[in-house]
Amino acid sequence: xxxxxxxxxxxxxxxxxxxxxxxxxxxxxxxxxxxxxxxxxxxxxxxxxxxxxxxxxxxxxxxxxxxxxxxxxxxxxxxxxxxxxxxxxxxxxxxxxxxxxxxxxxxxxxxxxxxxxxxxxxxxxxxxxxxxxxxxxxxxxxxxxxxxxxxxxxxxxxxxxxxxxxxxxxxxxxxxxxxxxxxxxxxxxxxxxxxxxxxxxxxxxxxxxxxxxxxxxxxxxxxxxxxxxxxxxxxxxxxxxxxxxxxxxxxx
Amino acid sequence: xxxxxxxxxxxxxxxxxxxxxxxxxxxxxxxxxxxxxxxxxxxxxxxxxxxxxxxxxxxxxxxxxxxxxxxxxxxxxxxxxxxxxxxxxxxxxxxxxxxxxxxxxxxxxxxxxxxxxxxxxxxxxxxxxxxxxxxxxxxxxxxxxxxxxxxxxxxxxxxxxxxxxxxxxxxxxxxxxxxxxxxxxxxxxxxxxxxxxxxxxxxxxxxxxxxxxxxxxxxxxxxxxxxxxxxxxxxxxxxxxxxxxxxxxxxxxxxxxxxxxxxxxxxxxxxxxxxxxxxxxxxxxxxxxxxxxxxxxxxxxxxxxxxxxxxxxxxxxxxxxxxxxxxxxxxxxxxxxxxxxxxxxxxxxxxxxxxxxxxxxxxxxxxxxxxxxxxxxxxxxxxxxxxxxxxxxxxxxxxxxxxxxxxxxxxxxxxxxxxxxxxxxxxxxxxxxxxxxxxxxxxxxxxxxxxxxxxxxxxxxxxxxxxxxxxxxxxxxxxxxxxxxxxxxxxxxxxxxxxxxxxxxxxxxxxxxxxxxxxxxxxxxxxxxxxxxxxxxxxxxxxxxxxxxxxxxxxxxxxxxxxxxxxxxxxxxxxxxxxxxxxxxxxxxxxxxxxxxxxxxxxxxxxxxxxxxxxxxxxxxxxxxxxxxxxxxxxxxxxxxxxxxxxxxxxxxxxxx
Ligand SMILES: Cc1cc2nc3c(=O)[nH]c(=O)nc-3n(C[C@H](O)[C@H](O)[C@H](O)COP(=O)(O)OP(=O)(O)OC[C@H]3O[C@@H](n4cnc5c(N)ncnc54)[C@H](O)[C@@H]3O)c2cc1C
Ligand code: SF4
Ligand code: FES
Numbered sequence: 001x002x003x004x005x006x007x008x009x010x011x012x013x014x015x016x017x018x019x020x021x022x023x024x025x026x027x028x029x030x031x032x033x034x035x036x037x038x039x040x041x042x043x044x045x046x047x048x049x050x051x052x053x054x055x056x057x058x059x060x061x062x063x064x065x066x067x068x069x070x071x072x073x074x075x076x077x078x079x080x081x082x083x084x085x086x087x088x089x090x091x092x093x094x095x096x097x098x099x100x101x102x103x104x105x106x107x108x109x110x111x112x113x114x115x116x117x118x119x120x121x122x123x124x125x126x127x128x129x130x131x132x133x134x135x136x137x138x139x140x141x142x143x144x145x146x147x148x149x150x151x152x153x154x155x156x157x158x159x160x161x162x163x164x165x166x167x168x169x170x171x172x173x174x175x176x177x178x179x180x181x182x183x184x185x186x187x188x189x190x191x192x193x194x195x196x197x198x199x200x201x202x203x204x205x206x207x208x209x210x211x212x213x214x215x216x217x218x219x220x221x222x223x224x225x226x227x228x229x230x231x232x233x234x235x236x237x238x239x240x241x242x243x244x245x246x247x248x249x250x251x252x
Numbered sequence: 253x254x255x256x257x258x259x260x261x262x263x264x265x266x267x268x269x270x271x272x273x274x275x276x277x278x279x280x281x282x283x284x285x286x287x288x289x290x291x292x293x294x295x296x297x298x299x300x301x302x303x304x305x306x307x308x309x310x311x312x313x314x315x316x317x318x319x320x321x322x323x324x325x326x327x328x329x330x331x332x333x334x335x336x337x338x339x340x341x342x343x344x345x346x347x348x349x350x351x352x353x354x355x356x357x358x359x360x361x362x363x364x365x366x367x368x369x370x371x372x373x374x375x376x377x378x379x380x381x382x383x384x385x386x387x388x389x390x391x392x393x394x395x396x397x398x399x400x401x402x403x404x405x406x407x408x409x410x411x412x413x414x415x416x417x418x419x420x421x422x423x424x425x426x427x428x429x430x431x432x433x434x435x436x437x438x439x440x441x442x443x444x445x446x447x448x449x450x451x452x453x454x455x456x457x458x459x460x461x462x463x464x465x466x467x468x469x470x471x472x473x474x475x476x477x478x479x480x481x482x483x484x485x486x487x488x489x490x491x492x493x494x495x496x497x498x499x500x501x502x503x504x505x506x507x508x509x510x511x512x513x514x515x516x517x518x519x520x521x522x523x524x525x526x527x528x529x530x531x532x533x534x535x536x537x538x539x540x541x542x543x544x545x546x547x548x549x550x551x552x553x554x555x556x557x558x559x560x561x562x563x564x565x566x567x568x569x570x571x572x573x574x575x576x577x578x579x580x581x582x583x584x585x586x587x588x589x590x591x592x593x594x595x596x597x598x599x600x601x602x603x604x605x606x607x608x609x610x611x612x613x614x615x616x617x618x619x620x621x622x623x624x625x626x627x628x629x630x631x632x633x634x635x636x637x638x639x640x641x642x643x644x645x646x647x648x649x650x651x652x653x654x655x656x657x658x659x660x661x662x663x664x665x666x667x668x669x670x671x672x673x674x675x676x677x678x679x680x681x682x683x684x685x686x687x688x689x690x691x692x693x694x695x696x697x698x699x700x701x702x703x704x705x706x707x708x709x710x711x712x713x714x715x716x717x718x719x720x721x722x723x724x725x726x727x728x729x730x731x732x733x734x735x736x737x738x739x740x741x742x743x744x745x746x747x748x749x750x751x752x753x754x755x756x757x758x759x760x761x762x763x764x765x766x767x768x769x770x771x772x773x774x775x776x777x778x779x780x781x782x783x784x785x786x787x788x789x790x791x792x793x794x795x796x797x798x799x800x801x802x803x804x805x806x807x808x809x810x811x812x813x814x815x816x817x818x819x820x821x822x823x824x825x826x827x828x829x830x831x832x833x834x835x836x837x838x839x840x841x842x843x844x845x846x847x848x849x850x851x852x853x854x855x856x857x858x859x860x861x862x863x864x865x866x867x868x869x870x871x872x873x874x875x876x877x878x879x880x881x882x883x884x885x886x887x888x889x890x891x892x893x894x895x896x897x898x899x900x901x902x903x904x905x906x907x908x909x
Binding site (some may be wrong): 016017033035036043044048050051054055056058060061062063064066068069086090092099107116119121122126128131133134136137138141142146148150152155156158162163165166189190193195224 | 298302305316317318319320322323325326335337349373375376377378379380381382384385387388389390391392393408410412414415416422423424426427428429436438461490492524525528529530532533600649651652655656658721722724725770772797814817821822823824825
């Protein structure tokens, strides 16, 4: 690929800790290769800040290949930035123009308090999973894997939902900070498989209850979550969750 | 003498005999026994969930913000199991044999046989948990092939097998958290093991958000902390992957096994510049359908598709007709290096080869056309259908490639080059997965493993889950049965004070150096030494030089590193400093081990020891052993040897021709 270098103005959210009010700071990022990933651009910025004796910007990241769900930057008003179906770590500097100003913020949601700068606490997602995101089968209890054929269509649809990386972009993108896309993806994965049937009703009830308890907002079907989801999890999962929830209530 | 505690008896009966004769802990006693599991990857999550199900009281630790983000999540291609669902001649014995041979006869027979035996249970367990594996139209599980085998035994979930398996294990772990059987400690880093009267009794951990140093006691400690490929700075590992937990254990007496055995994966996206922070793997599964080639002419600057078929060198198919593009990783990596070093590389850096899908696209397109009853399909239609099939199989990998390189791999071949990927070396463990410190266990990539000198693809996921779901639940009981009278571990004991003091002093030192260079500066310098002198090819002169360079760098690090911020808050630079300090010691040991092993085997290639046609040349008479390095303080080590005994397989020169 052709590559060039560009200069950018960064407007980055800085916040010492959860109690601090926080504010934007301006930085210059110079001689940035368009081959760099967005996080590598931040590495360059941090190296510069360290060399100048300043505190580098704290941000979450680990795999840097779009699968761990750790990276989480809100870039120019969009969760994970301008490319669709892409995590922050997969975004590359090709996406930006020389001289551009880029605004970078943490996920904003009551249920995701900021810990420092661009790092937030997403443990609420773990607790939603604990409320029912599993099949109750102890190790050693399983029958032969092929004893239970599963319609390929359902298996594939279940996989599509299971691809969620738990990043929280759906929450950050939603004006209500709803966690419906995340929760519905997990509910759907199991609802579509025979293994998920025995706990089908309790699972959806408990996971939704936990979601509400964590302080996530209600879903008003604006579809912002689906548009920003890096794994393109379909909003039809939310419709499925709603059906599951209704059926569960009826069966009580 | 090293006692590996391999049970007596026929190879195929060892594990079942062990299981039916090992000591047990009764359910009432389990409740008052505490187990610490450090790491929540496949090995840690599966162990934690299973031990909690059995009734033990479990604490988990990981440095990410959630257990689900452990590096296992990134595994792409698949997991092996000797199910023989394809009826293509697979069996437990064949998986065992392939793994021993793939590892170039440097693994233990008894462990590998056990691994092959339990592989079948893993798939069943994962299916029961709701892991959505790929399926055929008839609803049954689908398989693909991986390198170093001639059967289809790899189970997969598109290019996200690790993710799906880990989320399965994580869901089991979350279920135990919800009933209070597991207490989670996320964003925590283990910084030391506490050993009392020769037994592991707990850990010191740092809360990475508040900076608080915590003490945790337990009757046994499991390290499931992954591999140390990041000693090379650039690798396919996640940014946080580190050796710290294993290294601290090593310093407290656990032997380090075969540290120099590193796997360099043949198909990764090449380095694009100095800013590079990590390398991205293109799964080995791509070698099922992709063909690897370089131009026949040196320094050819034509675009890939301007080079006609007869001017391409499909060098793996040429050199290894029996296995072709599916030779094991070490062989494929060295062959790529050989071509590039000889001046046949492609791309701007010339340090890359092509991985080409054109023929697969055409082949799949034709099959698809026939399936759909279109007999006069045009070339374009065929290609379009073929791309559809390839997209279904490898879509996410192709997307990943396109995002990083800005090129479309459906129409131009991928450029790939080998990169550090996996470490076969690790903490030495016996048959029961116990290190040389009683009560301290190592599972998954953190142990020196069943993979000998080279791991076959799709076998790490298998090993991690085998260790966690099916091995440790038995073997730990054999130890804990004698611990039921040990009361809850009191963390006010002196050993905890001492360990905590060392941890705190070290952190204070990092904060006080106030030097001039960032942690990354040192990490990159170390990585370069390791890659140049202890990478894909090694020789005595280079290794000796590397050892000197690492010592100098280490001294400079302690005097001149700059760690900004404070120790009582979230401070990723401080976390990195501790990890790099440990890498700077491990790197030296890796070079020492590589220097000591005067032979080539698997991923360890000593230039002085090769066959006439450039293949690895083993010296079984002198090196048929596991190098178990014992720390004797002050960056000095003593070598202990565990002899490898082959009762069933007769080691031979590996041949993939
Ligand atoms: C890109 C990629 C693709 C791969 N694809 C495949 C594949 O297709 N098939 C296959 O079989 N293998 C594959 N592998 C290899 C395989 O993924 C790993 O070997 C395996 O997942 C390791 O699992 P683990 O449980 O041992 O450790 P990890 O998953 O690495 O987990 C380590 C855990 O330890 C924790 N930890 C580490 N240090 C500390 C500390 N000091 N304190 C607290 N916690 C700590 C981490 O937080 C994490 O939870 C791949 C590897 C990579 C890099
Ligand atoms: S649904 Fe999408 S956006 Fe939401 S957590 Fe999952 S992957 Fe992230
Ligand atoms: S760092 Fe893992 S998804 Fe971005």
